[in-house]
Amino acid sequence: MKKMWVVLFIIMLLCSGCSGISITTCSGEPQNDGSDNKQEEITSEPESSDHNTVPGSVCPIISGAGCVVGGVKDGEWLEVGDELQELIKGEKKYNIYSLTGKVGEVTGSPAVWVQEAVEWLRVEFAPEYNLTAENVAMAASRTAMPRVPVMQKDNIEGYEQEVKRILEKNGITDTVIKVNRVIRIDLEGDGTEEVIVNASSLEGETPIKAQKGAYSMIFLRKLIDGKVKTMMLREEYYTDYLEAPVINKVASVLDANGDGVMEIMIWEAYYEGEAMYVYEIKDDMAKIVLGFAIGT
Numbered sequence: 379m380k381k382m383w384v385v386l387f388i389i390m391l392l393c394s395g396c397s398g399i400s401i402t403t404c405s406g407e408p409q410n411d412g413s414d415n416k417q418e419e420i421t422s423e424p425e426s427s428d429h430n431t432v433p434g435s436v437c438p439i440i441s442g443a444g445c446v447v448g449g450v451k452d453g454e455w456l457e458v459g460d461e462l463q464e465l466i467k468g469e470k471k472y473n474i475y476s477l478t479g480k481v482g483e484v485t486g487s488p489a490v491w492v493q494e495a496v497e498w499l500r501v502e503f504a505p506e507y508n509l510t511a512e513n514v515a516m517a518a519s520r521t522a523m524p525r526v527p528v529m530q531k532d533n534i535e536g537y538e539q540e541v542k543r544i545l546e547k548n549g550i551t552d553t554v555i556k557v558n559r560v561i562r563i564d565l566e567g568d569g570t571e572e573v574i575v576n577a578s579s580l581e582g583e584t585p586i587k588a589q590k591g592a593y594s595m596i597f598l599r600k601l602i603d604g605k606v607k608t609m610m611l612r613e614e615y616y617t618d619y620l621e622a623p624v625i626n627k628v629a630s631v632l633d634a635n636g637d638g639v640m641e642i643m644i645w646e647a648y649y650e651g652e653a654m655y656v657y658e659i660k661d662d663m664a665k666i667v668l669g670f671a672i673g674t
């Protein structure tokens with residue numbers, strides 16, 4: 379049984395939010411190759427009020443274990459704290475999103491502080507719903523997924539080459555190149571698709587150990603000033619054996635603050651710990667606007 383959680387509340391704003399994000403140029407341009415994998419059906423629109431249109435309404439964002447990652451009020455990001463807890467006093471309707479659409483509707487309880495090694499905010503769902511690594515719960519909104527991400531499964535050799543190049547640059551030359559997800563989505567709605575690539579040699583949601591040469595990374599390929607560039611969002615390289623490695627997955631891509639630009643929600647886990655980070659992408663900048671981690 380997992381014993382959780384120590385809170386590491388990580389907000390990287392402005393310049394600090396860009397640390398660890400490198401941009402490199404690579405060949406090839408994100409283009410729609412025509413692959414159109416089957417999408418999960420988006421069910422009926424919620425009847426509840428829309429946080430994007432009701433002034434003063436708060437929209438909590440919730441990750442696995444019912445952990446509140448943060449919230450949005452009147453388009454502004456709200457960090458986890460007493461103010462946010464006060465705003466989640468009543469029950470709220472939530473939509474559960476996967477990578478490719480809405481997969482459920484639940485009612486969330488008022489947020490309560492969980493007193494453990496460090497406090498975290500929890501919302502419980504009715505009916506009970508266990509969020510996976512590729513789920514995000516957000517207070518019901520009609521506009522959270524204005525465009526639906528498409529999972530590309532064919533013609534990914536170019537992305538494998540980019541992963542190989544990145545690994546070699548980071549001292550990993552003898553490993554299996556494994557691209558787990560290639561996600562095509564027009565983040566801004568400007569007519570040009572962006573591509574999110576998740577590559578990892580680690581298996582499962584909480585791998586116990588990493589062999590030498592293991593890795594987990596998520597990067598964005600985006601057309602910037604006429605060139606397709608790689609913007610690294612999260613990266614872990616294991617040049618030696620390690621216990622309790624970190625693994626990253628894209629949980630969903632949603633417009634959480636209602637400005638028309640979709641944010642990339644990244645789930646991260648290690649043995650007995652997990653986190654979620656909300657990335658806002660503007661031009662060639664990637665910024666973590668919300669982040670929350672819990673673990674031992």
Ligand SMILES: [Ca+2]
Pocket residue numbers: 563564565566567568569570571572
């Ligand atoms: Ca775009």
Ligand SMILES: [Ca+2]
Pocket residue numbers: 632633634635636637638639640641
């Ligand atoms: Ca947005």
